[in-house]
Amino acid sequence: MAGCQIDKSVIRPIRFFNGKAQMLDQRLLPAEEVWLNYNTYEEVAEAIRSMVVRGAPAIGVAAAIGVWFGVRDIETESTEEFYAEMEKICDVLAATRPTAVNLFWALERMKRFAHANLDRTVLELKIGLEYEALAITQEDEKLCIQLGKQGEGLIPDGARVLTHCNAGALATAGYGTALGVIRAAVDAGKKISVLADETRPFNQGSRLTAWELKKDNIPVTLICDNMAGYLMSKGEIDCVIVGADRIAANGDVANKIGTYTVAVLAKAHKIPFYVAAPMSTVDLSLSDGSLIPIEERDAREITHLKDIQLAPEGIEVRNPAFDVTPNELVTAIITERGVAEGNYQQELAALANKR
Template identity: 70%
Template sequence: MAIKPIEYRDGVCRMIDQRLLPTEEVWRDYFDYQGVAEAIRTMVVRGAPAIGVAAAFGAWFGARDIDEEDFDRFFARFEKVCATLAATRPTAVNLSWALERMKNFAKANSSYPVADIKIVLEYEAMAIADEDIRVNMAMGRHGQELIPDGARVLTHCNAGALATGGFGTALGVLRAAQLAGKNISVLADETRPFLQGARLTAWELQKDNIPVTLICDNMAGYLMSKGEIDCVIVGADRIAANGDTANKIGTYTVAVLAKEHGLPFYVAAPTSTIDMSLADGSLIPIEERDAREVTHCGDKQIAPSGVAVRNPSFDVTPARLISAIITEWGIARGDYGEGLKTLMSRVR
């Protein structure tokens, strides 16, 4: 695995600042939930599973610093901590999933002294981080079966080790394919406007010695038409009960192109990304981010001052365009309503 983007040791959560990659590798230390919330909001850490891991440690920091001995008063304040963390990025469901898990764990141990609950919450946050890596490796083992030897694979955004606790979702499938002895290569969309493909995916794959070619987002259709792409694999930030999938803006465009050219389009995501409470993708909240991400590249302005800007951070790919959804419990195809329900029934 190229890197673990989040490390926890001796009460300190360290995160690599993904805004500065690939030219600078800077680690930042966090000691309280407010700092973790800001790191999530400003994209020091990004990627749905990684956000969930970071939020779990943020919740632990918040719990640790609550000076209450009565459980009800402690939990009321703990819920406010979790609400602050949950408000940072609305689309990625792993964020609320991790926070709900931390709250439920606290409630399950409510008969114990608050001091003891704080101790076990720290271990629960560490468990979430460790489980994420194991989940990604399991997902990789299932998904690599779909990747043929010699495949030229297009991916959009970054769904690698940097987007998770380690190993990756979509890139984890490709890592597993390489470990299985398959000779694969990757085309990485640059992924405007935050350039996660150019800055992060290309950097990760180079570190793992997986052949990677960087392309602009608007080159994918041309390369498909020339027969230079064999399949597409992406991650997800939220998957509705019917299989509609929210992922980084531009994913829907790639899915439409793949359909037009008869190419498989795969989604790799843990079951924690599946939101069975939402019937379809129209109900997934889509985050709108700062216009400056579009009008500037780093510190350099690239658009006229005062121009109107739209900056939705995600789009929704309809289930009908998705060939398979890969999870740690197996692969869903066809009727995603039934397939996802079956996979979710296996979650312990």
């Protein structure tokens, strides 16, 4: 995979060039802005697993692209054999990250398309799946813009907004979810400033959120994760807005580790706590957040900073990548179809049926 220069005009983590996917290597930001080329589903799976691409919506987009790349290389004229091979490809991609439901949503959408068109030729299926993957990519950016419009009214003019992790353009096909709401508020003429948690241990806040906001000339102040409570107590935070990797039917929210802590602090200080996510992140098959699988990542993310050792060798380490915020700590859930407040069980189900 070869690197190339980034197009700085628009922040998008994935783009297409000559039948290949190019992904901005988010592991290298902000020090380096490097695009990597991908051409096989195995490469895409590794990009998801190693966090070249991350963020629930962007993972879904990448997974759809991976399916497209995989089916291009299937050599058979039998649609039944084609579908069986496609399911194997989907299984490989599904094994990369367990928590982000958009991954599984995108894979199921690709499989549904293929299954509904098994009366076509294999060539027609391949072409159709290419268009489906591109449609998922284009739709994601459009719905993020719509989500931003749905939520910007909740952000008052002059607000000092705390965010955790990165739920911006880099975590989607473009524009972002939590940062999409902030961008929409700025576009509406509001003077907004952002406090970005560094979001240990992978530092998506310091490396990615601050990078995005600086590029967009939106005022941003970086803080360590354990500073949020102090600043809330001093009256320096007006609201919190975060993204999500999976939302259960009752409104419990899985997001980057540390989100639960921020939500508890916001509740204690009577500060609104908003969650912004597309409907593809809502998993109505799970009754509550206790059923959401939580990914445990490599201990080295905590014990080392690149090659610099930060902790003694041989100690026990826990590295859950996500936590679950109970619905009673969530002021509102913002989606592209509307805002859910109060009875999330009913309101999320209603939004899921809204077209």
